[in-house]
Amino acid sequence: MNDIIIAVRNLSKSYSGRPALRGLDLAVPRGSICGFLGRNGAGKTTTLKLLLGMLRRDAGEICLFGGSVESEASSVAARRRLAFVSEDKELYSFMTVSQTIRFTRAFFPKWRRDLEEKYLDLFRLPREKAVPKLSKGMRTQLMLLLAMARGAELLIMDEPTSGLDPVMTEEILQAIADLAASDGTTVFFSSHQLAEVEQICDRVCLIDDGQTVIDGVLDDLKSQYRRILVVFEGAPPAELAGFPGVDHIRRRGRTASLLVHADVDRTVARAREFGPLSVEVCPVTLKDLFLDHGKGD
Amino acid sequence: MLWYKAWLETRWRFVSMVGAMLLTWLTPLWLSSIGLRLPAGVPASRIWLGVHLGSTILYVVTAIFLAGSGINSQTTYAVTLGFHGSMLFTLSLPVSRRGLLFARAGLGALETSVLVAIMAGFSLFQQPGVASALQSLAYITRAIVCTMAVYASSVLLACILDEVWQLVAGGLCWIAILVLQIRFDVVSRVSPLRGMNLISYPVTGPMPWTPLITSLVFSGILLYAALLVLRRKEY
Numbered sequence: 001m002n003d004i005i006i007a008v009r010n011l012s013k014s015y016s017g018r019p020a021l022r023g024l025d026l027a028v029p030r031g032s033i034c035g036f037l038g039r040n041g042a043g044k045t046t047t048l049k050l051l052l053g054m055l056r057r058d059a060g061e062i063c064l065f066g067g068s069v070e071s072e073a074s075s076v077a078a079r080r081r082l083a084f085v086s087e088d089k090e091l092y093s094f095m096t097v098s099q100t101i102r103f104t105r106a107f108f109p110k111w112r113r114d115l116e117e118k119y120l121d122l123f124r125l126p127r128e129k130a131v132p133k134l135s136k137g138m139r140t141q142l143m144l145l146l147a148m149a150r151g152a153e154l155l156i157m158d159e160p161t162s163g164l165d166p167v168m169t170e171e172i173l174q175a176i177a178d179l180a181a182s183d184g185t186t187v188f189f190s191s192h193q194l195a196e197v198e199q200i201c202d203r204v205c206l207i208d209d210g211q212t213v214i215d216g217v218l219d220d221l222k223s224q225y226r227r228i229l230v231v232f233e234g235a236p237p238a239e240l241a242g243f244p245g246v247d248h249i250r251r252r253g254r255t256a257s258l259l260v261h262a263d264v265d266r267t268v269a270r271a272r273e274f275g276p277l278s279v280e281v282c283p284v285t286l287k288d289l290f291l292d293h294g295k296g297d
Numbered sequence: 298m299l300w301y302k303a304w305l306e307t308r309w310r311f312v313s314m315v316g317a318m319l320l321t322w323l324t325p326l327w328l329s330s331i332g333l334r335l336p337a338g339v340p341a342s343r344i345w346l347g348v349h350l351g352s353t354i355l356y357v358v359t360a361i362f363l364a365g366s367g368i369n370s371q372t373t374y375a376v377t378l379g380f381h382g383s384m385l386f387t388l389s390l391p392v393s394r395r396g397l398l399f400a401r402a403g404l405g406a407l408e409t410s411v412l413v414a415i416m417a418g419f420s421l422f423q424q425p426g427v428a429s430a431l432q433s434l435a436y437i438t439r440a441i442v443c444t445m446a447v448y449a450s451s452v453l454l455a456c457i458l459d460e461v462w463q464l465v466a467g468g469l470c471w472i473a474i475l476v477l478q479i480r481f482d483v484v485s486r487v488s489p490l491r492g493m494n495l496i497s498y499p500v501t502g503p504m505p506w507t508p509l510i511t512s513l514v515f516s517g518i519l520l521y522a523a524l525l526v527l528r529r530k531e532y
Contacts, residue, residue, distance in 0.1 A: 049385075049532065052388065052389055053388070054385065054388050054531065054532040055531045055532065056529075056531060072393050072394065072395075072528070073393070076391050076392065076393050077391070079389060079390065079391040080391040082389075083389070084385070084386075084389035086385040086386065086389070088385070090382050090383040090384075090385065090386060091383050091386055092302065092305070092306070092383050092386075093382075093383070094305045094306050095302075095305060099305070102298075103298050103301065103302055104390070106298035107298065107390050107391055107392070108391075143386075
């Protein structure tokens with residue numbers, strides 16, 4: 001399907017026998033901004049590197065722009081249409097800003113000079129400064145400039161705002177959102193910052209222990225899920241976990257917190273059968289989803 | 298543009314080797330300027346021998362030094378621990394790994410060849426009238442071809458080891474071959490180290506085809522192995 005720009009099915013990858021991905025599924029539609037969430041070691045960076053052909057998969061299928069990236073030639077062809085910002089933001093230490101831009105520009109015939117100038121000005125990047133002399137924030141901005149000006153259809157980023165101050169983070173998020181809105185660029189980025197994912201993403205994919213636990217439109221997920229807080233006189237009964245539609249349960253003393261994705265009314269009614277002191281239904285935040293799905297019991 | 302990048306990342310190495318080359322040439326002049334002369338009875342050709350031997354060692358050092366950096370990594374150390382420097386940026390560009398190896402190893406080979414040709418030419422220049430133009434050209438060619446065996450081995454090592462260890466392993470590998478060629482006739486006959494100097498095979502003698510062909514075959518095999526390693530490498 002051409003509308004799905006990243007399609008990953010049953011992807012597996014191990015390092016020296018230790019599984020990093022275990023049958024991961026993922027679908028990112030064209031034009032969306034998708035946040036890729038998961039705890040440290042959940043398999044986010046491994047997934048991104050597999051998409052780019054930096055790692056070899058053990059099993060499964062990866063399609064970019066509707067085609068497989070099995071061979072090196074197809075991977076190279078896909079890389080003509082995408083941009084990647086790595087977590088470490090490392091660029092060539094032996095080049096200046098303008099040399100790095102000139103070098104990168106040569107690989108992309110659709111290079112946008114207007115965007116190059118726009119982001120050079122916006123980010124106030126000194127053209128003749130050597131890359132090692134740039135701050136981490138400036139290196140991130142330069143990488144974003146290189147990614148955005150190449151006219152890519154897909155922007156893949158691994159924690160683009162890690163280590164940046166709030167002002168710079170905001171500038172970068174704004175630039176990403178603007179690009180997606182103006183050019184229809186698909187953005188897929190991993191992050192630990194739930195607030196920034198909520199700010200600019202319309203989709204989220206949450207993985208845990210190498211498997212997808214949530215993949216969908218953010219607003220739909222928020223409307224599908226509810227948190228039910230039930231307070232008992234004593235310890236919450238164990239049967240609550242077995243209710244249909246309950247994804248996750250947390251117990252704190254006399255309180256049980258249930259994350260429910262279906263049959264909310266029925267779950268409330270069944271909880272009341274245990275004679276609780278109170279039952280409260282609350283909307284969920286992305287943080288709730290992340291903490292409940294990405295943490296185990 | 299990969300050639301441009303390869304030049305930028307190797308240029309200080311190239312300049313360093315030009316410096317080492319000049320140092321080797323100027324040392325005899327400097328020694329004589331401070332009054333150090335050969336003892337009576339020792340022929341002046343000893344000076345030429347020393348300079349040529351120095352140049353031959355420099356062929357090897359140049360090949361090892363110019364093969365490092367930028368082939369499978371862009372950091373000096375800890376690549377094997379997963380720190381790849383700017384390599385992730387390079388691999389996200391629409392270039393094949395074969396293209397990367399071809400550009401980087403190709404430019405390094407070109408730089409090495411230029412320096413070896415200059416040093417070999419200088420060795421011949423120090424012995425005016427000994428060799429014809431054709432013999433000189435033949436020697437420069439064999440010096441380059443034999444040095445390429447050292448270069449190819451260093452490229453392979455650069456695809457496997459961190460750069461620091463690539464330099465050490467490259468040096469140790471060719472010291473081992475030097476020892477083996479002293480001890481075993483068969484190694485001596487095929488050794489690129491003998492093929493590249495004028496002491497083992499004088500410029501006026503016949504072309505030493507055995508070390509020359511061995512070097513060519515050896516280089517081809519090692520570069521192909523480097524390509525296979527690089528293609529299978531995970532970042």
